[in-house]
Every structure is written in structure tokens, then in C-alpha cells.
Amino acid sequence: MAAKLKLYLIAFYQVFGISFAVASLLSLFAPLNFFCDLICQFAYQLILGSVLILFLYLNRSIRATERSAKVIAIANGVSLVLNLQLLQAVQTISQNSPPSKDQSNCIKVMQCNVNNLNLDRKKIIATLNCGADILCLQEIAPFTNDLLSEKVLKEAYPYRIILIRSDSFGIGILSRYPLKDCKMHKTELQTASMECTLVRDGQEIKVFSVHTLPPVMPAYYESRNNEIAHLAACAAQSDSPVLIMGDFNCASWSPHMKPIFSAQLKEVTGYPKYPPQSWHVRLLPPFRLPLDHIFVSKHFSAERFGFGCESGSDHLPLLATLKMSR
Secondary structure (H helix, E strand, C coil), X not given: CHHHHHHHHHHHHHHHHHHHHHHHHHHCCCCCCHHHHHHHCCHHHHHHHHHHHHHHXXXXXXXXXXXXXXXXXXXXXXXXXXXXXXXXCCCEEECCCCCCCCCCCXXXXXXXXXXXXXCCHHHHHHHHCCCCCEEXXXXXCHHHHHHHCCHHHHHHCCEEEEECCCCCCCEXXXXXXXXXXXEEEECCCCCEEEEEEEEECCEEEEEEXXXXXXXXXXXXXXXXXXXXXXXXXXXXXXXXXXXXXXXCXXXXXXXXXXXXXXXXXXXXXXXXXXXXXXXXXXXXXXXXXXXXXXXXXXXXXXXXXXXXXXXXXXXXXXXXXXXECC
């Protein structure tokens, strides 16, 4: 039995050790190919995998095998360094600890993909009735729109722009404060992002809500990348403070997020360099992907950040309290 377990351990080490190293190598080609970009989204998991392989290399039985065991360990050491370096591209602002006592110039925002197949009325209303000043929502289906018209949410968010669709690409911005200059930006594949100017105490804030296509085929990959670049260009041209929230179907360390950071935007997170893992809600945190994001311009600092309560969606909502510089 012991000999059989040893063989299983060695086989596990070889198969997964080679797989993690090859996957990390392929992710370097994310700027060129949609499949490599998909692999790039799993940097957290590749880091954990490489750490596991390096830990297993400490086992005497594995070290006693052919030289290939040492090669696999070295390859995973390099993979670990590459993936950790990848995370350094993410520009973040993290919550202050403790939050400042003066909350007069703060604004509370929520990013939530509610899932167009989610019919859990109580959970959706409880999630959205969170006291936020701005909601950026994705996957607004006819059922979801009916819930948004209920009294409790209509009174909380009287200003809104909503695109209702029966597929996964309905989208909206809801606000406690007046919205003006609202417009939609359509992609070549007929999805859309939304742009509004929110007016709060005389201060204008440019707000974007976005839901890009998942990069599961070349056309979707190109559309997503073009939409991210377009949003970044709009943000760079704005003289007002900027908030971009949405389901980007892209981790923020992906090379295709570079335009966002080049536009001097930063991601709001709980911890520095650690984008929040929002999808899939049924997975344990180490295995989730950071697909939902809140990006802000230099006018904001983060007072608080965390996940909202589950809405019945496959995405966890993001909730942040931001302070504007005077």
C-alpha cells in the first residue's frame, strides 16, 4: 500500500508540476491569443499550484526520482516568480484602517452582476437595498427590472438609466443623486456600456457601468479588449472624478487591463495588489476569479471595501466607501 501511494504521489507531482509550468508559460502569450489570455486569468491558482509542487519536492521519495523531478521544481519556481510579478502590474488603493471620522465627503458604491437567470426576489432586493449611493448593475433581465421598480428600491434610487435585455447583457446605473448626460457605448457585437454624469452637492462625477463579453472565442476576446481600451480613453479625457464599475470578464493583471492603469485609474481593493475574487460564488475563495472591479481616478481614496451579501447570483457584489478629495 505504501509503495502504491508513493507511486501516486510521484505521478501527481509529475503531471501537475508539468501542467502548472506549461500553463504559466502559455499565459505569457495573453496579449496575442484568447486561449492564453484565459489561462492568464488563473494566476492565483497557478501561484498556489506552484507552491504545492515546490512543497512536494521536499518529499524524499520525489527527490530520489529521476532528474526530471528537479527540472519540474525549477520550472515551478520560475512560474511562481512570473505569476507573482504579474500581480505587480495591478495598481490598487486599499481601505484605510481605521476609516476617517469625517464621512461628509464620502460616497458609497456597489458593483453587482445580478445574473439574468436569478429569480430570488428577496435576496436581490436585500442585496441592492444596501445604503449605497450608486449601483452599477449587470445582467438586468425583465424580471430584475420589475424588482427595481418596487417601492423600496425606487425610493432609494430615484435616478436611473437601464437597458433591459433577455440575455446576459442588460445593464444599468441607479443613483440617489441626479444623473445627466447619460449615454450608451455599443460594441461591434451589440453589447453596451453606460456612461452618466452624477451630480452631488454641485460636484460632477463621471460614472461608467460595463459588462464585457467573456473571452471564450477570438471575436469575443477582441470585443472585450476594445471595450476596455475605449473605457480607458473616455476616463483619460474626463476632467471630472471617474468611477468605472462592472463585470469585466478579465482579471486586472491581464495585459489587456493596461489601458485602465495607463489612464491613471486604480482598483479599489481590501488589500494592496489583491483584486477581489468575485466569481464563482460557489467556489472557495482561493479558486474564485477576480472578474468584477471598481476602478477610480486619483480624486478618490478608499475608506472601506468588502463584499455585499449574496444576491443569488454567481457573482459576489462589491461594496466600497470612497472619499473624494476636496
